[in-house]
Amino acid sequence: MYTTLPFGPLALPTAPILAMLAAIVTLELAGRTGRRLGIHTDDVWNTGLIALLVGLIVARLWTIIQFADLYRAEPLLILSLRPSGFALWPGLVAALVAAWVNMVRLALDPARMAAAFAVGLLGGAIVVNISGFLTGATLGTVSTAPWAARHFLERVHPVGIYRAAGLGVVLALCLLSLQRARPWRTIWLALLGAALVHLAADAWLRNPVLWGALRRNQLIALLAAVVAALALAQEAWRAARAPRALAPTPPAPLDPASPSPAAADRA
16 A cells, blocks of 8 residues: 655655645535535635634644643644644534634625535545555455455455446536536535445445444435435425426406406496
């Protein structure tokens, strides 16, 4: 596996470099998608950068506070930027709150912004899964397939590549079906596609976390796929009814016993 990437005389760690690339890809795709949805590209980038910065700061501070005794004993560890030094869920919640506050401040449409970032996150997830494959963070079960990847002395399913390829198909479908008037369809389609990709690819994931006899990743993916499919069907039903609701109501038929308008005028 490739834990470092050579750049001339330098050898840079693969995971942090590709994590930064994933963030750039996410923001670039979100900005381009937002422009197609009628949102200014700068507003998308600014919202994403604010959310990313606030999320990283809160995630780091949360870890420092949680392990205050350790950092008090070795203060230089505060400057360490290892992935394990960031608390995921506090940072994610802080990022979402910061993004929402910025959208309210700029009076942006939350649905269209969410659709833009749903597409952008698909692109970022592709890069993250390629990183997991290169670094060995996403290992598959042993395989004899001709496309199996070599991991030290064995050949394994390239689960990261499976995910990246599937997410690439979902990304293409979302971009091809993008409609400014139907941002929720893009959101639910992205969620449904990503859930189905994980449901299929994670069947070959090595050492999965189990909930009873079930794989946690696949169970979550299945639940997300069901929710997204139901929401997508409801969105399509509403879109089909919308033109009927906006169509003019035809005039009621005249009662044969009542006089015609012309006769009423003559009277």
